[in-house]
Amino acid sequence: MNKRYTNDDGKTKTRRRRILIALLLIVFAAAAFLALRSFGYIDLPEEPQATAVYLEDDGGSLEGEAERKEREDIMDELEKQQLIVTDTLSSNISFPSGEVGAVGEWVVENGVENTVIQQAEVYLDDVLIAQSTPIYPNQHITGVELLAEVAPGEYDVIAYLNYYDIETKAFLSKAGYNIHLTVK
Secondary structure (H helix, E strand, O other): OOOOOOOOOHHHHHHHHHHHHHHHHHHHHHHHHHHHOOOOOOOOOOOOOOOHHHOOOEEEOOOOOOOOOOHHHHHHHHHHHHOOOOEEOOOOEEEEEOOOEEEEEEEEEEEEOOEEEEEEEEEEOOEEEEOOOOEEEOOEEEEEEEEOOOOOEEEEEEEEEEEEEOOOEEEEEEEEEEEEEEEE
């Protein structure tokens, strides 16, 4: 009987076991992936389908070169489209009573340099309580009428200045201001 000698020491056996375990884990993971994919739990992204590319000429192009504008012309057009308004309104409104129809003291001015009609609105907790008449450039108001009953007291309210086009009377924009309301 011949004795066989090998170079296997403990490190080599441990290394072989680790490789065997890693290979088994890889085989198990691949089998689990295939099983999950076959039951529809894993979807692989589909490859994009090639679409037919063709040129469709509907005759929508214009003849000749495009109109060129100088920078100054473009800036002039943009300036005309801008709405620049100077607002002047007092930061306090005072009403002698909180009854509907009471006229309170409040100054709103539409300056001569403005190019819009202004109309002021006052809101208390999202309720419209007062609204001015239209105010044209170089005009002002000194009072506003209560549209809703308000209990006596001091309030922080929001005043909106609505801007309208002078010619068409179309709404353009608005600005809001926090102001103080006193009802006696």
